[in-house]
Amino acid sequence: MLVLLPPSETKAPGGDGAPLDLAALSWPGLTDVRARLVAALVALAGDPRAARTALDLSEAQDDEVTRNAALPGAPTLPALERYTGVLHAALDVRSLTRAQRARADRRLAVGSALFGVVRGTDRIPAYRLSAGSALPGLPPLRALWRPVLGPALAAVDELVVDLRSGAYAALAPVPGAVTLDVRSERPDGTRTVVSHANKAHKGRVARLLATTTGEPGDVVRLRTLLRRAGLHVEHDGGTALTLVVPAG
Template sequence: MLVLLPPSETKAPDGDGAPLDLAALGTPELTPVRERLVRALVDLAADPPAARTALGLSPGQDAELARNAALCTSPTTPAIQRYTGVLYDALAVRTLTRAQRARADRRLAVGSALFGLVRAGDPIPAYRLSAGCTLPGLPPLRALWRRALGPVLAGSGELVVDLRSAAYQSLAPVPGAVTVDVVSVRADGSRTVVSHANKAHKGLVARLLATTTAEPDGVVRVRALLRRAGLHVEHDGGTALTLVLRPS
C-alpha cells in the first residue's frame, strides 16, 4: 500500500543530514525533472523580485528565498519530518514505535512540487515551491510532472490511497486510487468541508494506514479499517470514501 500525502508550505528548518543528493532519493526516474527544478529555483533565488512574483511571496518572506538559494548546500532531514503543520501534527511520526515507523517509511510518500514524490525516509532540505507555481523558462509544474510522475504512480502495482489536496493530485492523477474526503455535519444536518478539520483527520487516517499490521488490498478493506478505528466512513461505491464528522 502506498499512502500519498500532500506537502506543506511550512517546513522544519533544522536537519543534520548531508546536503541534497538527488541520486539518493527514491524513484530515480524522476531525477531529470528534479534536477531542472532545483537548478531553476537556485537561479531564481538570485533575483528576489522575480522570485517573489513566481513563488507568490512578499518581501517579508525572503527567508524562503534564502532556503531555495541554499538547496544544494543546506542540511537534510527525512521528508516525513521535514513537513510540518496540522496534518503532520496529527500523523505524529515521532511518537511511533520502531516497528510502526518502519511500516510508515515503507508506505508513506509525499507529493512534492519540487521532487515529484518523496518517500518518508528520503533526505530533503527545506524549500519553497507550491503546485500552482510556474518557474521562468519552464513549463507549468503540471505539465512537467504528469509526463514524469504520472506513469510511475499509475504503474506502482500497489494499492494507492491518495490523500493529496486537489492541486497536488492534478500534478499526477492516479487512476483507481482510494480517496478520502472529510466533511463536517452542521446542527441543521447540512455538510461543509472545513480546512483545518480536513487536514487533521487526514493526518489521523494516514497514521492508521501507515501503522496497521493489516495489508488492505482495496477500498472495502480500507473502509473497514477506518470504521474499526471508530471513524464514521461512508462509501457510495467506486473508490471514494467520505469521512463524516458529526457535531458533538
C-alpha cells in the same frame, strides 16, 4: 499499501543529513525533472524580487528565497520530518514507536512540487515551491510533472490511498487510487465541506494507515479497517470514501 500525503508550505529548518543527492531519492525516473527544478530555483533566488513574484512571497519571507539559494548544499532530513503543516502535525511521526515508524516509512510518501513524490525516508532539504508556482522560463509544473510522475505512480503495484490536496493530485492523478473526502455533519443531518480542519482529519487517518498491522488490498477492506477504528466512513461505490465528522 502506499499512502500519498500532501506537502506543507511550512518545513522544519536545518537537518543532520548530507546535502541533497537526487540520485538517491526514490523513483529515479523523476531525477531529470527534479534536477531541472532545483537549478531553476537556485537561479531564481539570485533575483529576490522575481523570486517573490514567482513563489508568491512577501519581503518578510525572503528567508524562503535564501533557503532556495542554498538548496544544493543544505542539510537534509527524512521527508516525514521535514514537513510541519497541520496534516503532518496530526500524523506526528516523531511520537511513533519503532515498529510503527518502520511501517510508516514503508507506506508513506509525500507529493512535492519540487521532487514529484518522495518516500518518507528520502532525505530532502528545506525549500519553497508550491504546486501553483510558475517559474520563469519553464512550463507549468503540471506540464513538467505529468509525463513522468503519472507513469511512476501508475506503476505502483499496491493499493494507493491518495490524500494529496487538489493542486498536488492534479500534478499527476493516480488511476484507481482511493480518495478521501471529509464532511462535517450537524445535529440536523445536514453536511458541509470541512475546510481547514480537513488537514487534521486526514493527518489522523494517515497515522492510522501508517501504523496499522492490517494491509488492506482494496477500497472495501480499507473502509472496513477505518470503521473498525471507530471512524464514520461511507462508500457509495468506486474508489471514493467519505469521512463524516461531527460539526464543531
